[in-house]
Amino acid sequence: MKTIRIVIIEDDAILRKGYATILGKVEDYSIVNTYSSFDDARKSLESDDPDVILLDIELPGLNGIDAIPIIKKAIPKTHIIMLTVYEFEDQIFNALSNGASGYLVKNTPMPKIIDSIREVRDGGGPMSAHIARMVIKSFQKNDLSPLSKRETQILEMIRDVKNRKQIADELFIDPETVKSHLKNIYAKLHVNSKSEAIEAARKNRLI
Amino acid sequence: MKTIRIVIIEDDAILRKGYATILGKVEDYSIVNTYSSFDDARKSLESDDPDVILLDIELPGLNGIDAIPIIKKAIPKTHIIMLTVYEFEDQIFNALSNGASGYLVKNTPMPKIIDSIREVRDGGGPMSAHIARMVIKSFQKNDLSPLSKRETQILEMIRDVKNRKQIADELFIDPETVKSHLKNIYAKLHVNSKSEAIEAARKNRLI
DNA sequence: CAGAAATCCCCCGTCATGGGGGATTTTTTA
DNA sequence: TAAAAAATCCCCCATGACGGGGGATTTCTG
Numbered sequence: 001m002k003t004i005r006i007v008i009i010e011d012d013a014i015l016r017k018g019y020a021t022i023l024g025k026v027e028d029y030s031i032v033n034t035y036s037s038f039d040d041a042r043k044s045l046e047s048d049d050p051d052v053i054l055l056d057i058e059l060p061g062l063n064g065i066d067a068i069p070i071i072k073k074a075i076p077k078t079h080i081i082m083l084t085v086y087e088f089e090d091q092i093f094n095a096l097s098n099g100a101s102g103y104l105v106k107n108t109p110m111p112k113i114i115d116s117i118r119e120v121r122d123g124g125g126p127m128s129a130h131i132a133r134m135v136i137k138s139f140q141k142n143d144l145s146p147l148s149k150r151e152t153q154i155l156e157m158i159r160d161v162k163n164r165k166q167i168a169d170e171l172f173i174d175p176e177t178v179k180s181h182l183k184n185i186y187a188k189l190h191v192n193s194k195s196e197a198i199e200a201a202r203k204n205r206l207i
Numbered sequence: 208m209k210t211i212r213i214v215i216i217e218d219d220a221i222l223r224k225g226y227a228t229i230l231g232k233v234e235d236y237s238i239v240n241t242y243s244s245f246d247d248a249r250k251s252l253e254s255d256d257p258d259v260i261l262l263d264i265e266l267p268g269l270n271g272i273d274a275i276p277i278i279k280k281a282i283p284k285t286h287i288i289m290l291t292v293y294e295f296e297d298q299i300f301n302a303l304s305n306g307a308s309g310y311l312v313k314n315t316p317m318p319k320i321i322d323s324i325r326e327v328r329d330g331g332g333p334m335s336a337h338i339a340r341m342v343i344k345s346f347q348k349n350d351l352s353p354l355s356k357r358e359t360q361i362l363e364m365i366r367d368v369k370n371r372k373q374i375a376d377e378l379f380i381d382p383e384t385v386k387s388h389l390k391n392i393y394a395k396l397h398v399n400s401k402s403e404a405i406e407a408a409r410k411n412r413l414i
Numbered sequence: 415c416a417g418a419a420a421t422c423c424c425c426c427g428t429c430a431t432g433g434g435g436g437a438t439t440t441t442t443t444a
Numbered sequence: 445t446a447a448a449a450a451a452t453c454c455c456c457c458a459t460g461a462c463g464g465g466g467g468a469t470t471t472c473t474g
Contacts, residue, residue: 099347135342164431166402355418390464427462427463431461436454437452
């Protein structure tokens, strides 16, 4: 059973020490260092060589989300779990697309945090329940779409940067038919170009 | 404490009965029906009125993934948890985009299954650890990209169906510069059109 | 210092786009 | 079943977007 090396970056001293104390008591967990800002942590990333970093978002100096790419560049194999009060979609998706492997909200009970560290090391993606649902929802479309099935399908192909002829060929219809559908799509979305249609459709999760 | 009404759709009789027996013993859980195929379940969806459906993918007749939209159309408030042996990306993402709210693999221990039912009812998105990580990974880019930052940024704007002039305006550069970048992108990706570039970039998670 | 990255310039022919005007048939739904 | 919605196809036209070809310069970075 290999020890899991953990670094905590959290500006709240009470939380930081609390996490460190409790996690340090887990048999195969080792708190290699704790920091109150990423700026402090930055120069010691390689020497700390953590398996898992618990990372807050709201930090003095560089914020946690912007810190992720720097961490991944310095120590790519390290798993980053966000541990934060923020539950805004933007922050969640930015954290994940920047390279975080987990996302926990701060009222997460300690046993779940403890499990999450092992889970992320073992190839899992620990998330708070609510966060996981938001992530799943991001794959789903709005079921109150004004667009018909065919229109949705064609708009998705426009999104994939295909032109009318390519779409026509794939759907075995005439390019003029595609054009007609596009006219109807533009009318329904109150736009008059491909890019505007995509923007409107994305905003309303129609595609 | 309101009872959670559960329907199980699973063709393996042993599993089906096993799940039903164990879940039925949970205090506020009620197994309203179990089915060995979606075709059997279909006509009773409204009368069963489940809060949560445990749904297998491999079923005789209509498969579980294609069943999801039909279920959501009939009883939109019902939460669907996939419970399957399949861990292929396509199946996972199709299930989630079709409307599933959770995805568990079949070797999931019973306590986790029990928790997942309550979790999904309470707005969570229960997933097996490995699945959750795959979902998170789908937000992340390949860090071994041949494209420069600017090239990636421009390709992302092309993906958003913007034309050279729109990109130029947003980036405060000349449309000719955008064109130059595109030439370089095409060369690096060995393609010669926008749609091919997007396709290649998507396949390799460059955008 | 060399190479990559980012910026801008020209010419050219073709094809894509969007606006305008239709029509027909099939499918869905009230 | 009748009306509405969806899906299909047709024409004209002007603009401009696209990709291929040929460059150049400056700034950043290993």
